[in-house]
Amino acid sequence: MVTLADLQVRTLGEPTVESPLASYVEGRTTNQYYVAEGDRILMDDTLALIDARGVPREDLPTFEAGGPRARIFFEPSRTRAAVVTCGGLCPGLNNVIRALVRSLDDHYGVTEVVGFRNGYAGLDPASGLQPVALTREYVADIHERGGTVLGSSRGARDPGVMVDTLVEHAIDILFVVGGDGSMRGAHALSEECARRGLPIAIVGVPKTIDNDIPHIGQSFGFQTAFARAAQSITAAKVEAQAAVNGVSIVQTMGRHAGFIACYSALAAQTANFVLIPEVPFSLEGPGGLLAHVRQRVADRGYAVIVVAEGVGPHLLPGGEAAADATDASGNQVLGDPGRYLRQRIRDDFAEHGEEATLRYFNPGYFIRSVPADPADAVYCARLAQSAVHAAMSGRTDVVVGRRKHRFVNVPIPAVTKRAHSVSPDGDLWLSVLESTAQPRQML
Structure with missing residues (x-):
């Protein structure tokens, strides 16, 4: 059974930098359309499920709300981000890549973004793959076609080698776009960064055409x-x-x-x-x-x-x-x-x-x-924005999603413990x- 402890998101440290989006969130309170930064979102959505847990209100399992924070961890002008797409193809991959780059630039002023090619293979120097600069011009029209401009692949790589690559390229934030296997790899990267004491945020964007990742509502492209x-x-x-x-x-x-x-x-x-x-x-x-x-x-x-x-x-x-x-x-x-x-x-x-x-x-x-349809395109953009907000605020080892119409940040281990399936x-x-x-x- 999932507990409150299972849903606690890791952070890299105290956020001390005023966010460029502070004016958007300060003073806003929870309502039916918005969840305030300090509020949390109930996992259970019926009285029967809540009563069955038999725990005090403060111990009920809840999710951290997604979205921008008033204060962030990374100084935007000195932040360098990267994106990797893993696993099989799925409609909307290019939409997510484009939205990540645009959100980092438009909302936070982060202009240095690179893409590692062909999944985790691109983080292993033995593959011989060089990263590509993801500029606004490079991603301008990629959402109009299917597939991923970064390429993809399956299979794990040595986390130590991949973290060495992140350090070599001075990466502060890595966005991993993939399914449950890719999220396990992202968790391994996060663990290796923590072991070395490296302040690198690892944030997942859930991609699975089977829609089988728990807690995140629905994966993009589905x-x-x-x-x-x-x-x-x-x-x-x-x-x-x-x-x-x-x-x-x-x-x-x-x-x-x-x-x-x-x-x-x-x-x-x-x-x-x-x-x-x-x-x-x-x-x-x-x-x-x-x-x-x-x-x-x-x-x-x-x-x-x-x-x-x-x-x-x-x-x-x-x-x-x-x-x-x-x-x-x-x-x-x-x-x-x-x-x-x-x-x-x-x-x-x-x-x-x-x-x-x-x-x-x-x-x-x-x-x-195929390219994403309009509804999926909207979802891809909002997921990417949520991922950028989580990363800039110093969240790590986390995957973003939308649960019952609320965007949430979920610890990666919570989404890889079991598969989501039709009941x-x-x-x-x-x-x-x-x-x-x-x-x-x-x-």
């Missing part, structure tokens, strides 16, 4: 991703309806969390079955998926299935034995459940003397590489069941 995935689901329905006994399968990203599958299905409103890692199901038997798909086709003439990539590894050839393989980031190498289901459904129809027309869609890399008992999954009319259980 909305753009599920909107694009919804287009594939709509196309899948058209294909299925136009075929004899048409069955279309759309595989979305989602290694351990089914958020993209759920949200894209809800956006499209055309899926008949949604399969996610959090909800077990069987293929065989009268209550299994195959029987339900056959019945759906018999009743309506077609079926559309949305399946997350991390679904049912025990169902795939090789079973659990395949779960030992990992990629450079330590993530499990997944099978291809969509293709496997396509073959199993085809075989099942044949075994019952029927023919089915199968279509398979996998929009995964397409939805990662089978939550209202999101209930909405999916209502939308698809699929059985609550297929076992």
